[in-house]
Amino acid sequence: MASNSETSVAAAWGGRIGQLVLSLFALIAVTFVIGRLLPTDPVGAIVGELASPEAYAAMRERLGLDQPVVVQFGRYIWNLLHGDLGVAALTGRPVTEDLALAFPATLELATLAVIISFVLGVPLGLAAALNRDSWIDQFARIISLVGHSIPVFWFGIVGLVIFYAGLGWVGGPGRVDVYFEGLVPSVTGMILIDTLLAGETEIFWNALSHIILPALMLAYAAMAYITRMTRAFTLEQIGQDYVTAAKAKGASPARLLFRHILPNISVQLVTILAISYGGLLEGAVVTEIVFSWPGLGQYMTSALLIGDMNAVLASTIMIGVVFMTLNFLSDIAYSMLDPRTQEKR
Amino acid sequence: MNGTTLSRPRPMANAWGTLHSFFGELRREPLGFIGLMLIVALILVAILAPWIAPYSPSRQSLSEVLQPPSVAHWMGTDEFGRDILSRLIWGAQITMRTVLSVTAIVGPIGLLIGVTAGYFGGRVDAVLMRITDIVLSFPSLILALAFAAALGAGLGTAIIAISLTAWPPIARLARAEALIVRNTDYVAAARLYGASNLRLLTLYIAPMCIPSVVVRLTLNMATITLTAASLGFLGLGAQPPMPEWGAMISAGRRFMLDQWWVAVMPGFAILFTSLAFNVVGDALRDVLDPRHTKN
Amino acid sequence: MTDTKEILTVQNLDVTFARSAMKAVAGVSLSLGQGKVGIVGESGSGKSTLGRAIMRLLPPSATVTASKLTFDGNPLLSQSEREMRALRGNRMSLIMQDPRYSLNPVLPIGRQVAETAILHKGLSKSAARAVAAEMLDRVRIKDVARVMESYPHQISGGMGQRVMIAAMLLSRPRLVIADEPTSALDVSVRGEVLELLNELVTADGSSLLLISHDIRMVASFCDRIVVMYKGRIVEELSRLSDARHPYTLGLIAAMPDARHPVHRLRVPDRATFDATERSGSPA
Numbered sequence: 001m002a003s004n005s006e007t008s009v010a011a012a013w014g015g016r017i018g019q020l021v022l023s024l025f026a027l028i029a030v031t032f033v034i035g036r037l038l039p040t041d042p043v044g045a046i047v048g049e050l051a052s053p054e055a056y057a058a059m060r061e062r063l064g065l066d067q068p069v070v071v072q073f074g075r076y077i078w079n080l081l082h083g084d085l086g087v088a089a090l091t092g093r094p095v096t097e098d099l100a101l102a103f104p105a106t107l108e109l110a111t112l113a114v115i116i117s118f119v120l121g122v123p124l125g126l127a128a129a130l131n132r133d134s135w136i137d138q139f140a141r142i143i144s145l146v147g148h149s150i151p152v153f154w155f156g157i158v159g160l161v162i163f164y165a166g167l168g169w170v171g172g173p174g175r176v177d178v179y180f181e182g183l184v185p186s187v188t189g190m191i192l193i194d195t196l197l198a199g200e201t202e203i204f205w206n207a208l209s210h211i212i213l214p215a216l217m218l219a220y221a222a223m224a225y226i227t228r229m230t231r232a233f234t235l236e237q238i239g240q241d242y243v244t245a246a247k248a249k250g251a252s253p254a255r256l257l258f259r260h261i262l263p264n265i266s267v268q269l270v271t272i273l274a275i276s277y278g279g280l281l282e283g284a285v286v287t288e289i290v291f292s293w294p295g296l297g298q299y300m301t302s303a304l305l306i307g308d309m310n311a312v313l314a315s316t317i318m319i320g321v322v323f324m325t326l327n328f329l330s331d332i333a334y335s336m337l338d339p340r341t342q343e344k345r
Numbered sequence: 346m347n348g349t350t351l352s353r354p355r356p357m358a359n360a361w362g363t364l365h366s367f368f369g370e371l372r373r374e375p376l377g378f379i380g381l382m383l384i385v386a387l388i389l390v391a392i393l394a395p396w397i398a399p400y401s402p403s404r405q406s407l408s409e410v411l412q413p414p415s416v417a418h419w420m421g422t423d424e425f426g427r428d429i430l431s432r433l434i435w436g437a438q439i440t441m442r443t444v445l446s447v448t449a450i451v452g453p454i455g456l457l458i459g460v461t462a463g464y465f466g467g468r469v470d471a472v473l474m475r476i477t478d479i480v481l482s483f484p485s486l487i488l489a490l491a492f493a494a495a496l497g498a499g500l501g502t503a504i505i506a507i508s509l510t511a512w513p514p515i516a517r518l519a520r521a522e523a524l525i526v527r528n529t530d531y532v533a534a535a536r537l538y539g540a541s542n543l544r545l546l547t548l549y550i551a552p553m554c555i556p557s558v559v560v561r562l563t564l565n566m567a568t569i570t571l572t573a574a575s576l577g578f579l580g581l582g583a584q585p586p587m588p589e590w591g592a593m594i595s596a597g598r599r600f601m602l603d604q605w606w607v608a609v610m611p612g613f614a615i616l617f618t619s620l621a622f623n624v625v626g627d628a629l630r631d632v633l634d635p636r637h638t639k640n
Numbered sequence: 641m642t643d644t645k646e647i648l649t650v651q652n653l654d655v656t657f658a659r660s661a662m663k664a665v666a667g668v669s670l671s672l673g674q675g676k677v678g679i680v681g682e683s684g685s686g687k688s689t690l691g692r693a694i695m696r697l698l699p700p701s702a703t704v705t706a707s708k709l710t711f712d713g714n715p716l717l718s719q720s721e722r723e724m725r726a727l728r729g730n731r732m733s734l735i736m737q738d739p740r741y742s743l744n745p746v747l748p749i750g751r752q753v754a755e756t757a758i759l760h761k762g763l764s765k766s767a768a769r770a771v772a773a774e775m776l777d778r779v780r781i782k783d784v785a786r787v788m789e790s791y792p793h794q795i796s797g798g799m800g801q802r803v804m805i806a807a808m809l810l811s812r813p814r815l816v817i818a819d820e821p822t823s824a825l826d827v828s829v830r831g832e833v834l835e836l837l838n839e840l841v842t843a844d845g846s847s848l849l850l851i852s853h854d855i856r857m858v859a860s861f862c863d864r865i866v867v868m869y870k871g872r873i874v875e876e877l878s879r880l881s882d883a884r885h886p887y888t889l890g891l892i893a894a895m896p897d898a899r900h901p902v903h904r905l906r907v908p909d910r911a912t913f914d915a916t917e918r919s920g921s922p923a
Contacts, residue, residue: 019478026479030488034495145627149567149620151574154594154612157601161609165602241741247697248736249729249807250759259755263746282486286575290598300487301579304494316484316491323484339746339791 012335020328027320031313032076036069080317086310090303095314098299103318104189105175106288106295110280112192112215117222117276122269124223125230126257129238140227147224152283156217156290163213171210173292180206214291218283222276229272233265267338274330278323285319377628383621391437400428402435402588411604421606423597429607432588433614439589440618443504443573443582444566450508452562455515460551462516463523464542474520477513485510486572493581500589503582507572511565518561522554564626567619574615590615647814647847648672648694651708655686655693655871658701664689666871672815676841676848678858680891681868687851690868691817694849695734696724712814730760732815733808735837738824739800743792749776749803750788756810775806779836798829805837812844819851834861855880855891867891886912 051059060066064075079085085095128140164172171177175191180203184194192211195204237243238261246260285297292298296315303311390397399419406426414421420429462473492506526532532549540549576582577591585592590611597608648671655665665686670677681687693704696716709716712731719727728734736742744752750772757768769788776784779802792800801821809816821837822830838861841848852858858865859880867875867888875885883889886909893906 022475023479023482027483030483031491034491145620145623146616149571149616149623151571151578151591151594151612151615151619153575153578153591154608154615157594157598157608158612161601161605165605241736241738242744244692244697245734245736245742245804245807246744246755247728248695248734249756250725250727251729251755252725255759260744260747264744278484282484285487285490286578289579300490304490305580307494309495312491312494316487319484319487323487324482327482340793 013332016328016331020324023324024321027317027324028077028080029073031316032073034316035076035309035313085314085317088303088311088314089308090299090306090311095310098311099296099314099318101189102294102296102299102315105191105293106281106284106297108190108192109211109215109218109288109293109295110277110284112211113218113222113280113284114273114277116215116219117226117280118273120219121223121226122230125227126234128227129231129234130253130257132235137231140231144224144228147220148228150221152218152221153286153290155220156214156287159213159217160290170213171206173210173290175210175294176203176207177210214287214293218280218287221283222280225276225279226272230265230269233268234261237261237264267334270333270337271330274326274333278326281319281322374628374631376624377631380621380624380628383617384625387437387618387621388441390434391441394435394438398428398431398434400431402427402432403586404428404431411600411607413604414606420610421604423593423607424600429593429610432593433590433611436588436590436593436611436614437618439500439583439587440570440573440614443500443507444569446504447507447511447569447573448562448566450504451512451515451565452558454508455512456519456551456554456558458512459516459519459521460523460546460554463520464527464546464550466524466527470520473516477516480510481513481517483510486575489572489576490579490581493576498581498584500583500587503573503576506576506581507569511569514565515558515561519554519558522557523550526550526553560626560629563622563629567622567626570615570619570622646671646673646710647712648849649708649710650694651706653690653693653704653706653709655689655698656703658703663871664702665693668868668871668873670866670873672847672849674845674847675864676838676850676862677864677866678850678852678862679866679868680852680855680858682853682891684870685868686871687868688819689871691734691819691849691851695728695732695817697728697734726760729756729808729813730811731813732817733811733813735801735804735808735816735818735821737820739797739804740792740824742804743800745792747791748788749790749792749795753788753803753807753810756807760811771810772806775810776803778840779803779806781806796829797825798833801825801833802836805833805840809840809844809846813846815847815849816841817849817851820853821850822857823852823854854895855888856895856897 057066064072067075083096085099087093088095088098091098124136124140124143128137131137160172163169174181184191184198184200184203187194187197191207192204195201195207243256243260246256251260281296284293284295285300287293288295288297289301296319300312300315303309303315404427406422409418409422409426411424412418412422412426418428418430420433423429423432458473458477462470462477488510489503489506492509493502496502496505527550532545535545535549573582574589574591574594577589578595580592580595582591583589585596593611594608594615597604597606597611601608650668650670653665653668653670654663656663668686668690679687679690689698689702692698693702694709694711694716696704696719698704704717706717711727714723714727716724743749750769753772753775754765754768757763757771758765761768761771763771773784773788776787781787781799781802787795787799787803792803795803805821816837818837822833825833834857837848840846848862850858850862855865855867863878865877865880866873867877867883867885869887875883875888877883877888880892883892890906890909890912896902896905
């Protein structure tokens with residue numbers, strides 16, 4: 001029995017990993033195609049318009065553009081696997097180095113946002129479902145409708161206008177005030193952690209005052225989604241017989257919620273968490289511009305505007321890989337946390 | 346829909362009728378009704394822009410640069426002295442054109458892929474759905490960005506870029522519907538008297554999948570509005586001086602701390618548009634999906 | 641069995657669901673002492689709603705009114721929710737149709753049975769587990785230790801229903817409402833589950849309200865049969881042979897009888913019942 005279940009679990013994992021690998025391969029293929037769609041001539045861009053045909057051909061050969069497409073694609077993947085994503089015209093440095101600098105900033109922002117959205121969204125969704133059609137349900141409905149409809153970059157601007165320019169409650173754009181910049185050695189690349197590691201509490205609080213507004217603004221859209229899903233999951237459970245059975249045993253509403261309903265939706269909530277995390281990474285791209293946050297989004301859009309495709313495609317792959325890995329992890333979490341998906345007799 | 350409390354599953358053959366009675370149903374769903382009115386108003390504004398905009402969207406006036414909202418300029422003026430309200434009214438045309446174009450591209454493509462996969466099943470289904478799942482797993486905004494960057498910025502590129510990543514949910518839905526319809530008696534009957542695959546697909550199966558595809562498309566319109574605005578904001582959508590709402594916010598960002606209205610006003614236009622689509626989509630889903638109904 | 645003391649008294653009970661003009665249960669009166677009473681009717685007759693109304697387990701959209709609804713001296717309709725919770729699972733309990741749905745899918749069996757003990761006996765977790773194990777043994781579950789660690793999807797339907805019975809009878813309630821306790825089970829285990837339920841309620845001195853659509857099963861099992869149709873009680877009998885109302889006769893005829901095999905079972909004729917209902921008295 002045990003060996004049988006182990007093989008089926010292994011097969012399920014194998015299938016999921018296969019799907020992940022296939023998706024990653026497709027993503028890389030798509031970026032490769034996008035790279036070749038470019039109307040600009042990469043060779044001409046390097047050698048200049050006045051170069052001799054021989055110099056042009058030499059550069060073309062050096063870039064490998066004289067090879068068949070399949071060979072070029074193979075080389076593209078080969079380079080990717082070796083962490084060679086080319087040089088960014090934007091900074092003149094290898095793209096990998098740029099990504100290593102930018103990614104932690106985005107990760108920090110998205111992580112804080114996902115925590116905020118979960119801490120606010122789950123209780124709101126639960127309260128709405130348990131008090132159906134009450135004022136709190138209506139409130140949750142409006143909150144989540146607006147959250148689904150608001151352009152996140154605009155929301156950031158409104159937030160800055162009100163809370164930074166108007167009320168002065170939070171720090172402005174950037175990760176810290178100008179005079180604190182560069183004072184803390186980068187260890188993790190996440191400024192809240194780095195300042196704590198360095199024992200710089202003053203800078204920590206300053207950094208917190210800078211990150212809190214973009215994180216809140218970014219969290220809102222995710223919270224709208226989490227609230228809505230939590231409400232739907234909970235309503236689905238409330239109608240189930242096991243809830244009636246627990247009531248018939250004399251369980252209190254709190255017990256119903258924490259001992260019966262929450263364990264049943266926790267797996268779904270983990271899935272939602274992973275999906276929102278991925279969504280937040282996307283949202284971060286536009287939010288970062290508003291808040292001059294030196295993350296992937298800022299990097300990618302700066303590169304976009306000058307047509308630096310190496311940087312753009314590398315960022316796309318980076319975000320795509322994280323996005324897909326999160327989806328994959330949520331799948332795995334599902335099969336690990338739910339007793340129903342484990343071995344059957 | 347005669348007010349019975351029982352929520353019975355609706356047979357697909359009934360779906361056209363349901364869509365038809367949707368307007369009657371909306372009356373009981375005041376929020377959805379308001380949303381629908383907003384969309385109608387928006388379409389009217391887009392069509393009638395030349396007549397109702399108080400100023401030309403491109404009329405510059407150096408003496409009226411960055412004016413706050415006033416009686417003459419209800420929403421103020423931008424850095425070239427252009428009337429923001431007039432630009433928003435003209436911008437409705439761009440938004441509507443984007444939303445409708447993407448919908449017109451994505452709807453048929455998604456329907457075709459989904460219905461084909463669902464009808465033929467087997468290997469065709471496996472291949473098509475695998476592709477769909479892969480595209481579904483992409484971060485769509487990022488991919489749209491990369492596409493738009495490669496193809497060169499512009500409204501047309503933005504529409505293509507959004508469409509490229511927006512069809513998978515439609516295909517999945519159409520497939521699910523086709524799987525149900527494929528096994529109905531009337532399809533079997535048509536097959537018995539010798540109808541060809543093409544005939545079955547186009548005349549018997551696809552029409553049955555359209556109602557739910559329409560609902561899904563409506564829900565998608567909010568997302569399309571937001572994605573289009575994001576692309577515009579990033580400088581990858583409609584180019585200045587076109588009064589695209591996202592691009593207007595981007596331009597106004599430079600003045601946001603002192604002349605807030607330049608960046609803030611267009612945001613309201615985006616917010617209300619996607620809110621209207623969301624509200625109508627929700628109401629539509631409530632009507633068509635009994636599990637979501639109240640009571 | 642004789643009705644020495646009334647445990648449950650129902651007078652003129654009405655149940656209405658929001659937005660619906662029709663009463664799901666209308667003017668039902670019923671009294672129950674120690675013993676077994678069966679409520680029979682087809683689906684939609686209001687029999688399950690009646691059972692849940694007594695336990696006050698209907699959703700908020702339902703309105704329950706009655707000129708009298710007393711259980712063991714407690715006026716149920718005026719009890720607070722907290723007082724009701726002290727009764728439910730303790731002095732009155734409910735066994736539902738399908739253990740696949742009425743057991744919490746993500747909690748181990750042991751915890752679901754022990755829950756009653758924690759709630760009503762004020763026991764610690766480990767003491768409650770011991771009581772639960774005892775109770776599972778009483779419902780004749782072998783290998784109790786393993787079953788307690790299992791999840792509902794890992795056990796059979798018949799065993800699931802015995803687990804449900806263990807959880808619901810753990811505190812030896814005065815009244816057990818069993819709502820179609822065997823209809824979702826495999827035919828081969830229905831008899832033993834019913835037998836077990838009978839044995840336990842008799843041993844504990846509990847009263848049983850057995851709700852079912854199977855009039856012959858109820859007749860062979862209960863002291864009294866209450867027949868419901870469209871939310872009303874149409875007839876109350878102690879033996880099937882006393883049946884007068886055409887609906888009751890229809891229900892009897894619609895059920896196969898091993899002693900009198902017929903070529904074709906009769907389909908009840910609704911027009912006649914409704915006519916009888918309108919005229920007010922059994923024909």
